[in-house]
Amino acid sequence: MRxxxxxxxxxxxxxxxxALRDDPRVxxxxxxxxxxxxxxxxxxxxxxxxxxxxxxxxxVSESAILGGAVGMGLCGLLPVAELQFVDFGMTAFHQILxxxxxxxxxxANPVPITVRxxxxxxxxxxxxxxxxxxxxxxxxxxVKVVYPAFPSDARGLxxxxxxxxxxxxFLENKYLYRRVKQLLSEQxxxxxxxxxxxxxxxxxxxxxxxxAMVHEALQAADELTAEQGYDVMVLDLRTLKPYDRDAVxxxxxxTNRVMVVHEAWRTCGYGAEIVAFVAEQVFHLLDAPPVxxxxxxxxxxxxxxxxxxxxxxxxxIKRELLNLIEY
Amino acid sequence: xxxxxxxxxxxxxxxxxxxxxxxxYAGIGQEAIGAATTLNxxxxxxxxxxxxxxxxxxxxxxxxxxxxxxxxxxxxxxxxGRDGNVHYGNLSLGVLTMVSHLGAMLPVIVGAxxxxxxxxxxxxxxxxxxxxxxxxxDFHEALNFASVMDVPVVFVLENNQYAYSTPVSRQYRxxxxxxxxxxxxxxxxxxxxxxxxxxxxxxxxxxxxxxxxARPVLLECETxxxxxxxxxxxxxxxxxxxxxxxxxxxxxxxxxxTLVEAGVISEEDFSALDGECRQEVxxxxxxxxxxxxxxxxxxxxxxxxxxxxxxx
Ligand SMILES: Cc1ncc(C[n+]2csc(CCOP(=O)(O)OP(=O)(O)O)c2C)c(N)n1
Ligand SMILES: [Mg+2]
Numbered sequence: 001m002r003x004x005x006x007x008x009x010x011x012x013x014x015x016x017x018x019a020l021r022d023d024p025r026v027x028x029x030x031x032x033x034x035x036x037x038x039x040x041x042x043x044x045x046x047x048x049x050x051x052x053x054x055x056x057x058x059x060v061s062e063s064a065i066l067g068g069a070v071g072m073g074l075c076g077l078l079p080v081a082e083l084q085f086v087d088f089g090m091t092a093f094h095q096i097l098x099x100x101x102x103x104x105x106x107x108a109n110p111v112p113i114t115v116r117x118x119x120x121x122x123x124x125x126x127x128x129x130x131x132x133x134x135x136x137x138x139x140x141x142x143v144k145v146v147y148p149a150f151p152s153d154a155r156g157l158x159x160x161x162x163x164x165x166x167x168x169x170f171l172e173n174k175y176l177y178r179r180v181k182q183l184l185s186e187q188x189x190x191x192x193x194x195x196x197x198x199x200x201x202x203x204x205x206x207x208x209x210x211x212a213m214v215h216e217a218l219q220a221a222d223e224l225t226a227e228q229g230y231d232v233m234v235l236d237l238r239t240l241k242p243y244d245r246d247a248v249x250x251x252x253x254x255t256n257r258v259m260v261v262h263e264a265w266r267t268c269g270y271g272a273e274i275v276a277f278v279a280e281q282v283f284h285l286l287d288a289p290p291v292x293x294x295x296x297x298x299x300x301x302x303x304x305x306x307x308x309x310x311x312x313x314x315x316x317i318k319r320e321l322l323n324l325i326e327y
Numbered sequence: 328x329x330x331x332x333x334x335x336x337x338x339x340x341x342x343x344x345x346x347x348x349x350x351x352y353a354g355i356g357q358e359a360i361g362a363a364t365t366l367n368x369x370x371x372x373x374x375x376x377x378x379x380x381x382x383x384x385x386x387x388x389x390x391x392x393x394x395x396x397x398x399x400x401x402x403x404x405x406x407x408g409r410d411g412n413v414h415y416g417n418l419s420l421g422v423l424t425m426v427s428h429l430g431a432m433l434p435v436i437v438g439a440x441x442x443x444x445x446x447x448x449x450x451x452x453x454x455x456x457x458x459x460x461x462x463x464x465d466f467h468e469a470l471n472f473a474s475v476m477d478v479p480v481v482f483v484l485e486n487n488q489y490a491y492s493t494p495v496s497r498q499y500r501x502x503x504x505x506x507x508x509x510x511x512x513x514x515x516x517x518x519x520x521x522x523x524x525x526x527x528x529x530x531x532x533x534x535x536x537x538x539x540x541a542r543p544v545l546l547e548c549e550t551x552x553x554x555x556x557x558x559x560x561x562x563x564x565x566x567x568x569x570x571x572x573x574x575x576x577x578x579x580x581x582x583x584x585t586l587v588e589a590g591v592i593s594e595e596d597f598s599a600l601d602g603e604c605r606q607e608v609x610x611x612x613x614x615x616x617x618x619x620x621x622x623x624x625x626x627x628x629x630x631x632x633x634x635x636x637x638x639x
Contacts, residue, residue, distance in 0.1 A: 036492030036564060059462035059498050060429050060490055091428055091463065124349035126411045128427035298630050301621075303400035303408030304348055309623035 001185045009042050009177040011151035011184060012116075015158035016043065016080065018188075020050050023078060026162060028055045030065055030082030030116075039084050040118060040177060062088055066095035066115065070103070070167075073113040078162055086117035086171065087131045100167035101142035110165040114158070119147075120212055120263055122175040122311055126302035132211075132264035132295075137169045138241040138273070144193055145241040147171040149214035151182040153238055156191030164193055171240075173212045180215065196244035198251070202231035204325050205257035208248060208274055210237040213261045213312060220317035230325055240270060245277065252278050256287040257324050261312055266294040288327035293320050328358040328523065328579050331381035333604045334391050337612060338398055342558040347398055349411045354379030356553030359523035359578035360485055361386050364453050367530045368421075373439050373452045375423045375432040378413045379485060379552070380455050387420040391607055395615035408621035421450075430456065430463030433482070437473045437543075440480055444541075451538055452480035458498050459490025461507075470511040473543035480543045481533065485520060487552040492564045505547035513543050520548025521573070523582040551576075 006014060019026045028046060030038070034057040037044030047055040058065050065081050066089070072079040083089040089096070096115070103111050121130030137145045144166050148154040154172070161168035199214065200221050207217040214236045221232035235251045237243055252258050258278050260271035271292040278290055293312045301307055335353045342351040354361075357379045365374070365386025376383035384394065389405075396404030397415045405415040406424070416424035423439060425432050436454045443450035460466055461484060473480050484504055488495055501507060508515025518529055526548070537544055551573035555562040586592045 031490075032492045039491065057493055057497050059493070060459040061462045061464070063464050064462075088428055091431070091465065124411065126349065126414060126427075127409075128414075296627050298627055299409070301409045301626065302349060302406070302411035302414075303402075303621050305400075305620045305623050306408060306626055309626045 001187070003183045003185045005181050006151050006155075006184045007178050008148075008151045008154050008173070008180050009040060011155040011182070012158050012172060013042055013044070013046070014184075015155040016046060017049070019078075019080070019159055019162045020046065020054060023163070025076065025078045026054070026080065027072065027077050028080045028082070029058055031058055031060055031084050033057060033082050038082060040174070042177075043082070062092040063095060066092045067099060069113040069115065070095060070099040070111055073111045073167070074103070074109055078112055080114045080116060080162055083115065083117040085129050085131075086119045086133050087128050089115070089117055090133070093136070096137065096143060096167070096169070097140050101140045104166065105142055111167050112163075112165045114161045114168045114170055116158075116170045116172060118174045119171045120173045120175050121300055121307060122212070124302060124304065124307065125300075127299045130300040132262070134171055134240050134262075135264060135268060135270045137171075138270060143167045143169055143241070144239065145169045145171065146193060146239050147173070147210045148238055149173070149176065149180075149211055149236050151180060152184055152188070153191055153197075155184065156188055157193065157238065159188075160190040160193050163190070168193070171211065175212045176215070191238070194239045194242050194244060196235055196237045196239070196247035198233060198247070199236045200232070200234040202233040203255055204230040204232055205259060205321055206233040206235055206251040206255040207259045207261055207317070207321070208235045208237065208251065209261040210240060211263065213263055216312065216314050217261055217317055220314045220321060223314065224318055224321060228322070230321075232321060248274060248277065249281055252282050253285050256285055257327070258286065258290040259293060259321060259324055260290070261293045261317055263295060263311060265297050266292065267297050269294050288324055291320055291324050293317055328362045328382055328582065329601060330391065330604045330607065331358050331361070331385050332579060333601075333608045334385075334394060335381055337608050339554070339558055341398075341612075348400055351398070351558040352378040352413055352556070353554045353558070354381050356573060356577065357485055357487060357520065357550045358382045359526055359582070360455070360483060360520050360548050360550065362523055363526035363530050364481065364483060366527055367534045368453065369449070371421070371443065371448045371450045373421045373423065373436055373443065373450055375425065375436040375452070375454045376416070377425055377432070377455050377457065377460075379457070379487065383453075383455060384415075384422060387417070387422050389417055389420060389422070391611040392614055395611045396618060399615050400620060401615055401618045402621040403618045404615075429460035430465030430469070432456070433465055433469030434472060437469055437476070437478050437480055440478050441476060449538065451534065452478070453483055454480055455483045455485060457490060458484070458486045458488070458495050458504065459493065461504050462498055470513070470543065470545065474511045474513050477541050478543055479537040479541045481530075481537065482543065482545045484545060484547040485550055486547055487550045488569065489552050489556070489565065491556045491560075503547060505545055508545040511545070513545060515545040515547065517547040517549065520550035521576040521578045521581065523578050524585045
């Protein structure tokens with residue numbers, strides 16, 4: 001079978017293309033996504049291929065984009081709305097919290113929408129173009145939250161998200177867009193929402209993570225093996241809500257030492273849920289207190305010197321892993 | 328206008344030389360708007376500039392040195408390197424510091440003007456935003472709010488024909504955005520945003536009027552974004568004919584011509600001024616470059632204001 005090297009960004013585009021081909025109900029829209037191809041050129045070529053009825057630009061109106069998506073989903077389309085940056089989705093958060101999240105529960109009418117949102121920093125974007133808001137979305141009942149780390153997952157998950165009968169917030173990491181590549185074949189199987197994956201085996205500790213931090217964790221684990229002989233498991237959650245509880249418990253049971261790493265803020269961050277869940281369920285299996293490696297509770301700083309200190313790094317993860325293993 | 332132009336030209340060059348971290352967003356071609364409004368302002372007035380408004384900062388007295396410090400992420404700059412490029416201001420000059428979210432500063436400046444006036448000052452506000460921002464909910468709420476509350480703010484709509492790649496034809500379907508003023512019960516005007524002298528005279532009358540009447544007004548300035556959305560953007564989606572049309576209406580060239588013809592300045596005065604601006608830009612850049620970046624040890628400082636720190 002023919003295989004092609006694809007970046008994370010190209011893989012998402014390919015997933016969108018497959019969905020647009022496979023089902024005429026799929027529509028893709030947002031600010032500048034049409035002929036221009038979006039701020040990151042992720043949707044480049046889709047309007048040419050599928051026409052302006054299927055792939056279209058909107059005014060700068062996030063409430064109209066998200067609220068409009070809810071209406072489209074309710075009445076027979078499969079909308080894929082793009083937020084130019086996740087940060088700007090906050091001007092319409094009520095559309096997710098109130099409309100998308102509660103409608104099925106209240107009325108039994110499904111809201112099969114997908115909201116794509118570029119997240120994350122590491123490129124000098126400053127406080128309003130670097131946010132990671134997965135904890136806010138994951139707090140909302142009735143929505144699913146996906147955050148892939150690899151091109152193959154990104155493609156399979158965007159496809160599944162589009163055909164899931166629920167609102168899915170599909171978080172994309174900008175830092176990964178052009179940095180990670182994989183050889184992918186033209187045909188693919190959709191990935192199950194809600195399934196984590198062990199992407200590195202080990203029994204000395206587990207790093208539970210997602211998005212860009214999967215790559216930092218893998219590198220930290222490799223370096224620890226080379227330098228100290230420790231074997232660290234890395235569990236990529238892939239879906240943050242509902243998350244794969246079995247996989248989390250199995251990883252905790254197999255390693256007895258649990259670390260969660262995320263790029264987002266610490267207090268009430270996503271890691272707090274995982275650590276609480278592990279503590280509630282398998283406290284007796286733990287050989288050390290669980291550890292969170294996160295950004296501190298400060299607005300995301302612009303200057304390179306500050307942002308480097310802000311973002312969890314391979315070095316920081318390694319240091320904390322050593323402390324955890326040698327606790 | 329000239330100082331802003333020369334500053335932005337230098338920033339653009341630095342960006343393409345890879346010497347700027349993060350992005351550069353220029354207001355080249357739109358300088359008349361900030362110049363004409365700040366020149367008609369009083370010290371107590373308030374401003375909320377966005378990404379095309381270098382002339383608002385300079386017009387209110389911000390130094391080119393501080394602007395370079397900001398773009399270079401220096402610890403000495405207006406945000407101490409915590410934010411970058413266009414995200415700076417100076418409350419002591421009456422300039423609020425923007426967030427990126429389009430429309431989001433509009434209710435903020437309405438509130439700011441309310442506060443200043445409640446505390447006895449005669450402040451009016453000047454809020455700058457684009458055709459794209461006019462599609463946000465915040466725009467609607469802010470104009471309605473200002474109108475209902477009788478808050479004198481000039482909502483300066485810089486209609487530069489594009490919001491990133493989106494032309495105005497995909498942004499709104501009223502004839503002129505100024506027409507929306509009627510719906511908020513305020514006056515709306517559409518003016519040539521590239522005629523600095525004409526705009527100056529217009530805003531002079533307008534600001535007198537709203538100071539007197541304490542009413543908001545919507546002022547749509549027709550202009551053109553002469554560069555990409557940011558310097559990363561080659562703006563190949565903008566028809567060359569449109570750029571050519573507006574380059575013939577360059578606000579600086581036009582203002583100089585008018586002023587020379589009226590005998591206010593001579594060509595030599597202009598050249599001398601230009602030389603000074605270039606020198607100032609050079610000096611400021613070199614000095615800012617030599618200054619320190621923020622110390623990573625300060626990362627977690629200053630998230631909360633200490634007790635008793637309600638600066639006003
Ligand atoms: C609420 C919100 N949505 C999206 C963006 C991303 N964005 C930044 S600038 C821009 C276009 C702005 O166009 P306009 O308001 O006309 O201002 P101009 O850039 O033309 O000066 C967009 C869509 C944003 N900053 N805020
Ligand atoms: Mg515009």
